[in-house]
Amino acid sequence: MHAKDSILGGLNERQTEAVLATDGPVLILAGPGSGKTRTLTARIAHLIQKGVLPERIIALTFTNKAAEEMRARIKSLLGAEHIPYGALFVGTFHALCVRVLRQHAVALGYSPHFSIFDDDDALGLIKEGMKGEGINTKQFPPGMIRNVISGLKNELISPERYADEAGSDMFPKTVHRVYRAYAERLKESNGMDFDDLLMNVAVLFERTQNVLSAYQERFLYIHVDEYQDTNHAQYTIVRALAQKHRNIAVVGDDAQAIYGFRGADFRNILNFEKDWPDAKIVVLDENYRSTQTILDAAREVISKNTFKKEKKLWTKQGKGERLTLTAAEDERGEAEYVADSVRSLHKEGAKLREVAVLYRTNAQSRAIEEAFLERDLPYIIIGGIRFYERKEIKDIIAYLRVLTNPQDLVSLKRIINTPPRGIGKISFLSYLSRDTKGDMRHTKKEAALAAFEDLISDLRSTLVRMQPSDFIKYLVKKTRYREYLDDGTQNADERWENVEEFVSLAARYNDLSPEEGIKKLLEDAALLMENEPGESAGERVTLMTVHAAKGLEFSTVFIVGLEEGVFPHSKSLFSPKDLEEERRLCYVGLTRAKKRVYLSFALRRMRFGGIEVNPPSRFLSEIPEELLHVPERDLDEITID
């Protein structure tokens, strides 16, 4: 057997060290392009090869994509036959938590069929809660309150505990009232939001020692990817799981922490050595991706941050080309510059799939898109509205949720009048409060309600005897959903296509029993939000936010909109902490590039319907001049800065 050679083969000294340090706590500080995933997967493969049972190993990621990639790599290292299906847990934190919670829902006061509410559902419930409490939504924007509540949940602060901390100030008091009302409504609907999935598991582990012990015994070897992105709840879960056997390996890079706004706390990675004093630290600083010039530029930028772990990336590759810096008149000029450059690169033989255009905000994609369209350059925009977030898909999902979780008021509310069937808001309330007067069918509304109930019970009995995809077809037909969509607007066709897409997506679950299939479908719909199902990269340029680019690499990277107020974003300009996150974001953008980087900014820019004039981004002046190449015609604009 040469499996061992193939697992360790090709790894550098440090990577090998990280792979072989299987017992005890290990912190792997992995710079961009340093073979982080490779090391992590080799480590797991090595454990299995050493004889550790796959079911005793867990690897936690943040995205399904990362989990998939890891699984694939482990398989190719070991050969698929060595891993019994489902034995090795490689998945997201949320997926793990759902699995735990379906087991232990009752102990926490939920039914095992609980619904998972996305951010939209959550916001709706928060608004309801605010209305119920008589709180002015103008004075307290619901979205902002939701963020605060989300932050509290990430910090594992319950409404009760927050009551003590809130004091008598207006704002915290209001937040507390909404938080309490929101939590009640969630419970009433037997639903959890994304934050609850984590918080409830953390609470379960804390309260129920025997449950925790069982998982501690099950997961002897714990791995966490992107550790800098963990929030306090995730940190608590990992710590609890690892407490007993202490075989915990975390991988991450504090310099790439860009999700602070979502509750991620990169101090978790900075404090790892304090949490686990005997931790072995491995620094992966050899970069296999970029030229030294790109690495130097990135390093200069990130060095302006104060809170960080020192590490200097190096590469065996040569210096490579300088970064190109260009000024444009406005965002259209910038987009044309990008598109023209891509076109000439393409003519010189560059592959379009190896080119990415990165921007700070999604709205910036528009100008780029137009320039690409004009030149017939193929592109794909990553991000924006996700498939499962589309109205039509959410409608169908709401039906399925009501069928599987009868308590789900959020979904019931969504479908009771979708398509319109003559049941209004008032009767919705009476629908909930009435139980004895079910025979009162004399009014129109009562008749409509009765018809709705018949529909639901018909659907419920049909669900168990049809394959998921057939059932959804049946559901759509029965509810005359297509007629409802067909309102004459130009989106109607597209919406219907999405419904059809959803049907074929549901066919993936046809092998399971009808009920199991629908349940799994719902779970995946909530937890693996894919962008465009079935859309592959192909030979085209990728347009996306810098956030979305994390973990990816391209030969050529354009970073556009490098202006004060755009990148760094205006909302971060007055907070040193936020500015540091912007800087890390810039670092992430730069280090996506293998060979070439094009930086650009616009002198004027249309934003929010007006014209803005912003100076070039401070990040540009943080890159040493000798690493930059500035086309002559732009010299004036740039030296003015």
Add this chain to the structure above:
DNA sequence: GTTTCTAATATTTTT
């Protein structure tokens, strides 16, 4: 009860 219009609002968002 449903449609249409107005007015407010506009980072990033792995789940």
Add this chain to the structure above:
DNA sequence: TATTAGAAAC
């Protein structure tokens, strides 16, 4: 500028 949520009108 574009979207979208909530109010007024049908």
